[in-house]
Amino acid sequence: MTKARKPNNDDVVKVDFDFRRQLAKKVEGNLASFCYQCGACVGDCPAATYSDEFNPREIMLKVLYGLGEELLVENSVLWQCTNCYNCAERCPQDVKPVEVIISLKNMLADLNIYPPTVEKIIGTFEKTGRTTPLSPAVDRQRERFGLPPMKPVPMDEISKLLEPASDEEDDAE
């Protein structure tokens, strides 16, 4: 298990509220506030079962303490989440740890920190409107099944949706 940071005399319960405020601005980012650390999320978590590093209860605790600097790093443990939603099913407080983790990943994205595979797929989507790249071979395979060629996505529309509206509050700051 990852060691929770041990408080010392100079540094007892020094909650970084700014980190928590930033997280709370993300969609469903404030849910960890309701966590009472029961650990129900851990038992059915496949990542916790197969990794010593990943523990959703500990991640929620770090959020409550405002220990953003331990989570918002390169190779963050957050990326070990399998997004299976078992934690959301088990949580008696409707915390949805998986959604808090995704909100934390949104904060990582604001810092421009991504695992390479993730960055590549996001790039493909932002460029083509799809997460799976097209090629002439794709249409040849489709033709074999009597399916029409893939049509391009109207990127003029998609690109506009990726940017905030002029009257939208900027979440990322």
Add this chain to the structure above:
Amino acid sequence: MKPFAFFPGCLIPVRYPAMEFAIRQTLPKLGIEIVDLEGASCCPDPIYFKSKDKVAWLSVAARNLTLAEDLGLDVFTNCSGCTATLSEAYHLLKNDELREKVNRRLKKIGRKYKGTSRVRHVATLVRDEAGYDAVRESVVRPLDGMKMAIHYGCHLLKPSKIMNVDDPNNPEVLEKMVEAIGATPVRHRNWYLCCGKACQHEAIPLNMMHALLGTVKDVEAEILCLICPTCFSQFDHGQMKVAKHFNDDYHIPPVYYFQLLAYAQGIPYDKLGFDRQRFKPESLQRFATSSAQVEN
């Protein structure tokens, strides 16, 4: 025939067109009319792009839903990931503040999200709109005695308060669908495990798949039946990695349910694209002569 807007997503039409073919072949035989959505984009995916920016993710999802709203139709997908994104968007956008925020973005492209098109996965669409009996009646060669392990995957069922389709702790929809094509569903001990695709870690998904394939082998299933293209890629291509890593050999062909249904409805084995899989469900061919094959 009852019309529904078809949202095919990216992975199936681009990488697994045989699955799309199977959907288009089987649904009309169950009284479901497929209406194509013009101008749809990626849902966007609930793992990668959602991790970048949830508001942008919701906005693009909402745009996709407005395409179905324009047609006045409910929407169905063939992928658990697309079902997750579109269902979650439908759910989250019931919140006034969030809907207003998303609609401010949609206004830039002259669209407005209303929340009038429900979202369903094709498996639950068939269950609810056609029913298991209609599936059974559409079958011309029942796959009698074929043991099939079932992989539900995560996003068909969970989060259950949003998906609202079955009991996530004891689901039955895929068992019933497998029974309707004459096969025998078998539940293996690790049936609830995730495929691990979303996890950005080398060892965790390998260990999970190793555990899961092991219990599928224990129950002597001939096929691993599933309904998600991402799970499929894990258990097809990924199975090779698992076999190599653990020096183990399973040879468990994963098969998308609607390809099995298409086969049971009489579509020839060699038209269903099984040759493209690493692990081919060759044992299906024992039913080839058991009944008249229908030319499509």
